[in-house]
Amino acid sequence: TRTPVTVTVTGAAGQIGYALLFRIASGQLLGADVPVKLRLLEIPQGLKAAEGTAMELDDCAFPLLQGIDISDDPNVGFDGANVALLVGARPRTKGMERGDLLEANGGIFKPQGKAINDHAADDIKVLVVGNPANTNALIAQAAAPDVPAERFTAMTRLDHNRALSQLSKKTGAPVSEIKKLTIWGNHSATQYPDVFHAEVAGKNAAEVVNDEQWLADTFIPTVAKRGAAIIEARGASSAASAANAAIDHVHTWVNGTDADNWTSAGVVSDGSYGVPEGLISSFPVTAANGKFEIVQGLDVNEFSRTRIDASVKELEEEREAVRGLGLI
Ligand code: NAI
Structure with missing residues (x-):
């Protein structure tokens, strides 16, 4: 039997998270023969909803799903992660200037990049979905000097x-x-x-x-x-x-x-x-x-x-x- 792959999803309680997690757990991300462990990373306000999603994941009885952990601490969420899907981000709200948006997201992606640097598995692959995706990926990558830069990608x-x-x-x-x-x-x-x-x-x-x-x-x-x-x-x-x-x-x-x-x-x-x-x-x-x-x-x-x-x-x-x- 194959060792499970640990997949961390941030913003797990959001709408993309809800559309994503079930497909990962069913084998569509990595293959129908690859067991997965899920790590759901949220902010404190999102933890309860993430628990609800985890209950539903349990209720699917996916044969490949070998565990679900939920956390609001990036150091825990990225521990041993092989794949990280950075979905959670700060959306642009009314009246927000571009500089404010970049700063708010920097407050998310810089610490997440550092946590990936310090705790993820050696083969970590990162996909940034949360917008502004390219620059959020750049911020995370810059905060992870020990991870090869090519492991940070943005979704187009x-x-x-x-x-x-x-x-x-x-x-x-x-x-x-x-x-x-x-x-x-x-x-x-x-x-x-x-x-x-x-x-x-x-x-x-x-x-x-x-x-x-x-x-x-x-x-x-x-x-x-x-x-x-x-x-x-x-x-x-x-x-x-x-x-x-x-x-x-x-x-x-x-x-x-x-x-x-x-x-x-x-x-x-x-x-x-x-x-x-x-x-x-x-x-x-x-x-x-x-x-x-x-x-x-x-x-x-x-x-x-x-x-x-x-x-x-x-x-x-x-x-x-x-x-x-x-x-x-
Ligand atoms: P959503 O608002 O439904 O969910 C976002 C979730 O992220 C929320 O549950 C929130 O609590 C969580 N979150 C916020 N900060 C976090 C943090 N620091 N750590 C962990 N979780 C955190 O948003 P939705 O619809 O799921 O979209 C997510 C992002 O994806 C948005 O930034 C959106 O613009 C972006 N997006 C990117 C696309 C692309 O093609 N690259 C396409 C569509 C959306």
Whole structure:
């Protein structure tokens, strides 16, 4: 029998947590033969609801679930963690400036990064979902100098999946026939979903679409503003689709990408494509042997260059802001 993998979920009592935990416990995160131990990390006000979720997890009698611990102490929550899903974050409230938002989240992600540094397992893999995801990941990573920087990632897989779905609707090809899409930059409205290297049933996607105006005026804004459209329609932000993307991200990280495909993830830049080193930016990535690699050598046309640069500029500004606040 395999040793269980310890998975820590922060914000476990929130709506993404509720959509995520049952799928982890059922084996969809790591595989149907991998036992898991869950650690639910919450703030004190969230502990009671987390206990309720844990009762429901018990009531599913998942064969793979070997234990559930609940804590409001990051040092306990991340102890021995192999995978950490950092979902809990401080949302932007009315009248809050960007600096206030970054500062409030720094107060969450800096101590969590330190707790990961001091207590997580040597093979820890971190996915930051809580917004602003890229910069929260950067803050946590900077607070964990003993953990290889590449273990800290930010989620743009939901954006990637949204782009797949929109391109599928436009071309009529099933999502399984669409490959090599890329989300570049920040998980924010400046993100750039790029179809120029994508393939639709083996043909170049930009050529199949053959409509640059649709790309500029419909596709890109639909993907980038989808989160707001969901809030408008549902009266609450994306939860099941966000949880699904988190599952996809970690599953790909652990199990790898197909040979003829890649995906998108926020990973530490090595300077590729003019993205300053050290920023956590979304790139086209492959995964193998538990490691993401940035896809190299793609031509970036003018249309793409302007949009990548704009999103990366925003990431640099966020990095400057958290530097100024002493968070990194
Ligand atoms: P929610 O408000 O329903 O739940 C958040 C939970 O986090 C709450 O239970 C809260 O008590 C907990 N929490 C707050 N601070 C914490 C801390 N320091 N430690 C542990 N837990 C803490 O929010 P929801 O809908 O689950 O979303 C969570 C985050 O995910 C938000 O920041 C949201 O913007 C982000 N998000 C990111 C997406 C992406 O694509 N990267 C997509 C959708 C949401």
